Amino acid sequence: MKVVNYRELPTKPYENDTAHNATGRLLIGQADGAANFAMRIFELAEGGTTMHHAHPYEHEIFVHQGKGQVFEDGKWVDVKAGDAVFIPGGQVHQLRNAGSEPFLFVCAVPKGAPEL
Numbered sequence: 001m002k003v004v005n006y007r008e009l010p011t012k013p014y015e016n017d018t019a020h021n022a023t024g025r026l027l028i029g030q031a032d033g034a035a036n037f038a039m040r041i042f043e044l045a046e047g048g049t050t051m052h053h054a055h056p057y058e059h060e061i062f063v064h065q066g067k068g069q070v071f072e073d074g075k076w077v078d079v080k081a082g083d084a085v086f087i088p089g090g091q092v093h094q095l096r097n098a099g100s101e102p103f104l105f106v107c108a109v110p111k112g113a114p115e116l
Contacts, residue, residue, distance in 0.1 A: 002028060006025055006027055009025040009026065011025055012025070012116055014042065014050065014051075017051075018053075018094065019050050019051045020047070021097075022042060022043070022048045025041050025116070027040060029116075030115065036110065036111050037109065037110055038108070038109050039108050040109070040115070041106050042095075042104070043102050044096065044102065046100050048097045048103065049095065050094055052092070052094040053094070054091060054093065055113065057109060057112065058086070059087050059107055059110075059113070060084065060086055060087075061085040061087065061095075061106065062085075062106045063079050063080060063083045063084075063103075063104075064081060064104040065081050065101070065102060065103065066081060066102055066103035067098045067099035067103065068080075068105070069095070069096050069098045071093055071094040071095070072091070072093060076096075
């Protein structure tokens with residue numbers, strides 16, 4: 001078993017052409033003995049975005065704090081703390097902070113996807 005506070009884990013900048021003001025932390029991964037999934041938490045600062053992308057695997061997101069938006073089928077959908085999002089494999093998506101406080105969300109991906 002592993003019990004850890006996410007604030008104690010190292011952060012990794014999550015920046016590229018379409019991702020800005022974002023960091024990620026690996027909560028649970030293969031090094032912990034997780035054979036099927038990786039769990040990550042991302043924090044988007046004010047104005048922050050994730051990559052605009054698609055991949056063959058599904059993933060699940062739980063919004064922990066703040067207000068944001070998820071890009072789906074050419075439009076932005078509002079999400080807030082307490083909301084859950086399912087993104088099927090192959091769907092183009094992106095998340096962005098839609099408020100002034102940090103936007104935190106937990107994301108689970110299957111084995112074979114990048115852990116962070």
